[in-house]
Structure formats: C-alpha cells, structure tokens
Amino acid sequence: MSWHRQGPGGGRRGYHHGNLREALVEAALSLIGAKGPAGFTFAEAARQAGVSPAAPYRHFRDRDALMADVARRGFERFEQQLSAAWNEGQPSAPDAFKRVGKAYLAFARGEPAYFAAMFEAGLSIAEHRELQQAGDRAFNVLRIACEALIANMPEAKRPPAMMMALHIWSLSHGIASLFARGDAARRALPMSPEDLLEAGTLVYLDGLGIRGKRG
Amino acid sequence: MSWHRQGPGGGRRGYHHGNLREALVEAALSLIGAKGPAGFTFAEAARQAGVSPAAPYRHFRDRDALMADVARRGFERFEQQLSAAWNEGQPSAPDAFKRVGKAYLAFARGEPAYFAAMFEAGLSIAEHRELQQAGDRAFNVLRIACEALIANMPEAKRPPAMMMALHIWSLSHGIASLFARGDAARRALPMSPEDLLEAGTLVYLDGLGIRGKRG
DNA sequence: TGTACATCAGTGAACGCGCGTTCACTGATGTAC
DNA sequence: TGTACATCAGTGAACGCGCGTTCACTGATGTAC
Numbered sequence: 001m002s003w004h005r006q007g008p009g010g011g012r013r014g015y016h017h018g019n020l021r022e023a024l025v026e027a028a029l030s031l032i033g034a035k036g037p038a039g040f041t042f043a044e045a046a047r048q049a050g051v052s053p054a055a056p057y058r059h060f061r062d063r064d065a066l067m068a069d070v071a072r073r074g075f076e077r078f079e080q081q082l083s084a085a086w087n088e089g090q091p092s093a094p095d096a097f098k099r100v101g102k103a104y105l106a107f108a109r110g111e112p113a114y115f116a117a118m119f120e121a122g123l124s125i126a127e128h129r130e131l132q133q134a135g136d137r138a139f140n141v142l143r144i145a146c147e148a149l150i151a152n153m154p155e156a157k158r159p160p161a162m163m164m165a166l167h168i169w170s171l172s173h174g175i176a177s178l179f180a181r182g183d184a185a186r187r188a189l190p191m192s193p194e195d196l197l198e199a200g201t202l203v204y205l206d207g208l209g210i211r212g213k214r215g
Numbered sequence: 216m217s218w219h220r221q222g223p224g225g226g227r228r229g230y231h232h233g234n235l236r237e238a239l240v241e242a243a244l245s246l247i248g249a250k251g252p253a254g255f256t257f258a259e260a261a262r263q264a265g266v267s268p269a270a271p272y273r274h275f276r277d278r279d280a281l282m283a284d285v286a287r288r289g290f291e292r293f294e295q296q297l298s299a300a301w302n303e304g305q306p307s308a309p310d311a312f313k314r315v316g317k318a319y320l321a322f323a324r325g326e327p328a329y330f331a332a333m334f335e336a337g338l339s340i341a342e343h344r345e346l347q348q349a350g351d352r353a354f355n356v357l358r359i360a361c362e363a364l365i366a367n368m369p370e371a372k373r374p375p376a377m378m379m380a381l382h383i384w385s386l387s388h389g390i391a392s393l394f395a396r397g398d399a400a401r402r403a404l405p406m407s408p409e410d411l412l413e414a415g416t417l418v419y420l421d422g423l424g425i426r427g428k429r430g
Numbered sequence: 431t432g433t434a435c436a437t438c439a440g441t442g443a444a445c446g447c448g449c450g451t452t453c454a455c456t457g458a459t460g461t462a463c
Numbered sequence: 464t465g466t467a468c469a470t471c472a473g474t475g476a477a478c479g480c481g482c483g484t485t486c487a488c489t490g491a492t493g494t495a496c
Contacts (some may be wrong), residue, residue, distance in 0.1 A: 165413060
C-alpha cells in the first residue's frame, strides 16, 4: 500500500493521500482478482485505498475508466513479459519462441486480475482505442517472433507472418482461457497447459514446414 | 414470449404465468446479450417476464442458479450444433471436420448470450458439476471427430485423439473469443475468423501428417 | 525569509436507485371421494 | 358430476444494503513576489 508519503520518514499521511491513483489501481486489481470483473466497484476500491467514496472522481471519470486503465496497464505488462521472454530471439529463435508461449500462459495464471480486466471485463474495443493500441503492441511481439522464425525459409514456402502470429495467439489464448486461468473457471486437463501449448505449437510449425519434426 | 397459457385459445394469463421458468431463461438470455453477464439481474429478469420480484425464487435458488442453468442449456445447444455439423462424418471426415469448426464460430457469433454465460460468467466449474458434464459432452463431439479423422492412419504415426481435440478446441475457442464474438469486445481481423480457423486447422493437420497438403 | 494567494486533492454528508431476499398471503389448479 | 381440500405458483409490501454520483467544503501544497 502506498499509504505513506514518498520520501524519507514514512510518516502517517495527512489530508492528502499522495499516491491515490496508484492505490486505486492496486485496489481494483485485488478486487478483480478476488471477485472477478463484475465484483469490482468504485466505492469498494475507494474504501480499500482508505479514502472517501468521492475521492476517486479526482482521478478517474468513472468505474469504467478505472477498469480500462487497469486493462491498459495489463497489456503493457503483458507486452513487457512477452518481450522479455522473446529476448530478441536469443539464443535461438525456436527456443525463444517456446519461451514466449510459456510467458503467455504464465501471465494468465500469474496475473488473473490483469487477464480478466484485459479480456473479460466486457470493455468495448471501439470505445477504448488506447486499449486496442496497447493490445496491438503486445501482439506485435508475437508477430516479430514469427517473422524471425520463418526468416530463413525459401521465400516461396514462407507463410504470412501475420496469419501465423494470429494462429499462435489464438491457440495460446484458447489454452490460457480454458485451462491456465488463475481462477475458479479453470478447467481440468490431463496434462499441463504448457505441454499442451508446446505440443500444439510444434505440430503447427511442422505443418508450416518449420523444424521438420517428421521425415 | 410464453405469456399465454399453453393450449388452444391463447387467452390472457391469469394469476399463474404457466411457463415462468422458461420465460426467466429467455429474459436472462436477452439481458446477458444486451448488457453482458454482469448486467443481468434477478430482479430485471422477473420484470421482463412480467412477474413480481419474488416469483423467480419458486424456480431458481438464486441469481447464480439461473445463470448456471442458462450456461448448461448453452452447452447442450452447443453440443447439438457441433453434432449436427459433424453429421457422423458424412460425406467425408475432412469435410465434416471443417463444418464443425465453422459451427464453433457460428455459435460464438450467433449466440453471444449463451457463449458469455458458458465461458465468461465466472461460474465456478467445481461448484457446478452439471456444467462441467455438459461441457464435456460438447467437447466429446470434437474428440469423436478427431478420432474419425485419424482412424485410417498407420498406428505408429497416429497422434493421441485427446490431445488433438484439445488443440482444435483451444484454437477454435481462442479465435471465437478474440475475433468471432458477437459483442463489442470483438477485435478486428484482416480476414474472416472462419478463414483463419480453417487455415490454422489445415496447417495443424498437415503437421500431424494428415492430408499431406505439402509434398 | 515571509506572506498572500491559487490550485489541488481530499472530506463527509446526502441523494435516489435498484438489488436480493423475506414474509404472510392468496388465487388457481388438480385430485380424492 | 359435484365438492372439499391440498398443493402449487404466484402477489405485493417491506427490509436493509451498497452503489454511483453530486455538492459545498476545506486542509495541504506550491509559487510569485
């Protein structure tokens, strides 16, 4: 909690919170994590941040604006984690690609509140252009990874990287949504989501003629 | 609306609704469709069905029980549509398989309220065993289709049908959730979701050694 | 260094609202005889 | 065929609650001079 003023001393806060915007985001995350996107209310976020119910209006137009901000931060965090996993394709593109898949699932499992805000809060894409852009930037990491993976293929056999990225994204997202989510809606699975995704990706890449697993 | 009593005459209803349970389900569907799972309330469902707010309690324990019933019906409908699309693999397993994929997307797009209740209402799988079972039955259609697709392969090269079905399910579900949903959270796509799924499935099957699209 | 003042980020009380749920009740229906 | 009665599926009024939002306000902070 960012209850204390910044700077030395860490004394009790006074009239001003000092970091309310961040505290509200944290509160929203903890509420979404605990009760789902529907269970998050503006009033309770204020209470959890220790301010009056009117205070949040200084920082967010309404409940949806706070939710959208959480989702945007989620996409940024998501992009960072995918990007770190890709690590510019080092030491090899296939290895790095595998890491990206794992990072996708790790995010769904490790940050269920962000994941829910991003994909299950019912936020309209059209009404929140900044969300779409943040989502596109995260997707772009995947596309770059796909481009690197197929860079050495003969041009005639090279698949469109965009389509490839959309397939990998969809497969990852499906597995994450159904089997790797961090809440009670997760379904049981006879193997780990990571193994399922890795196997599916290998088959898919094989189908594209990459890595030629099968003679 | 099932406003009138069953039977000839279709006269005005009296004290008893006659078909309240069904009317509540319909009301729930229309509310979920219009405002998402979070926007559906017990009270408004009652209002839309034209009864007092206490009446629904004769038929459902609480709001969640109604939501779960909607989801269960959704899974049953889903199973029926997938099953009809599969049509026992006629005229050929690959053709029928393609139809099943299209049916998955058609359901997400055509029945957004059911889809949301089934996958995005935050219902706990553990607390609603009947939901899990209904979901499993729908999934089973996919598994049977996968088994039929690989039935003629030499045993040594035959992939596990369960894994294959999970991959296809995940890919379909990812595409449906991200690009083919029937509400404002749908993302734009440079092609149709159907084409994306069909292309992805072909590549995947190719990777398994089915249909040998590529030399 | 001190002071006046503008601005910012809170307060807290109040509002109307709709929700979920309960209660004793009652009209309608079905059935035993 | 009629009647008494049990059961069912509704009513409608009431409750406490928490929400979103607004309002005039005020304490704290920063800055110009």
